Amino acid sequence: MNKTLQRFNEIGIIPVVVLDHKEDAAPLANALCEGGLPAAEVTFRTREAAACIEAMKAARPDMLVGAGTVLTTKQVDEAINAGAQFIVSPGFDEEVVKYCIEKDIPVTPGTCTPTDVQRAYRLGLDVVKFFPAEPAGGLAMIKAIAAPYNMMKFMPTGGISEKNMDAYLKEDIILCIGGSWMVKKDLIEAKAFDQIEEMTRQAVKKLNEVRG
Ligand SMILES: O=C[C@H](O)COP(=O)(O)O
Numbered sequence: 411m412n413k414t415l416q417r418f419n420e421i422g423i424i425p426v427v428v429l430d431h432k433e434d435a436a437p438l439a440n441a442l443c444e445g446g447l448p449a450a451e452v453t454f455r456t457r458e459a460a461a462c463i464e465a466m467k468a469a470r471p472d473m474l475v476g477a478g479t480v481l482t483t484k485q486v487d488e489a490i491n492a493g494a495q496f497i498v499s500p501g502f503d504e505e506v507v508k509y510c511i512e513k514d515i516p517v518t519p520g521t522c523t524p525t526d527v528q529r530a531y532r533l534g535l536d537v538v539k540f541f542p543a544e545p546a547g548g549l550a551m552i553k554a555i556a557a558p559y560n561m562m563k564f565m566p567t568g569g570i571s572e573k574n575m576d577a578y579l580k581e582d583i584i585l586c587i588g589g590s591w592m593v594k595k596d597l598i599e600a601k602a603f604d605q606i607e608e609m610t611r612q613a614v615k616k617l618n619e620v621r622g
């Protein structure tokens with residue numbers, strides 16, 4: 411497993427962020443890092459995504475910042491040029507995955523079925539996202555899918571929060587979890603960075619309790 415994915419595991423929780431305004435990127439990066447989660451997946455759901463990645467890396471150079479909702483190879487280039495260290499997609503797109511592999515860019519595509527997982531495996535990946543985790547069957551579904559693929563690790567995202575995160579984090583097949591509960595849009599719009607930092611701290615406290 412490459413070093414970036416090992417860092418996913420060390421950090422444990424990857425905040426999934428939607429940012430409309432690049433001026434929120436640095437304070438958000440600071441809040442996440444001070445709260446104990448030096449990582450963010452900045453989704454390409456807004457026009458500002460690349461600028462936000464750049465601003466986060468400028469504010470916190472040691473933070474692990476990647477791009478989410480990457481749907482095209484053009485977006486891969488935009489993200490990497492802005493300083494993204496990994497690429498994530500909600501679904502499995504062979505062209506995007508192959509492009510990242512060719513360029514030695516860590517890529518974690520979304521999967522939701524055994525077929526998706528097998529396609530990722532055939533391209534040489536050992537970590538996949540599982541999305542949308544809770545609506546698609548949650549931990550029970552991931553365990554059932556993972557059974558034949560004991561070489562794969564999963565990064566479930568979608569419907570995970572402080573209420574159910576511990577069950578996921580207890581399992582060896584879970585590399586890390588992703589979620590937006592500590593970086594919700596309304597908190598960012600209200601510039602409630604202190605609250606984001608506190609929610610992040612609570613998430614890390616729970617993570618540390620699970621990991622002992
Ligand atoms: O689109 C959803 C994000 O990837 C994260 O899911 P979430 O908001 O349920 O945590």
Ligand SMILES: CC(=O)C(=O)O
Pocket residue numbers: 453477478479480498499500520539541567
């Ligand atoms: C959901 C997710 O993983 C993404 O938007 O990239």
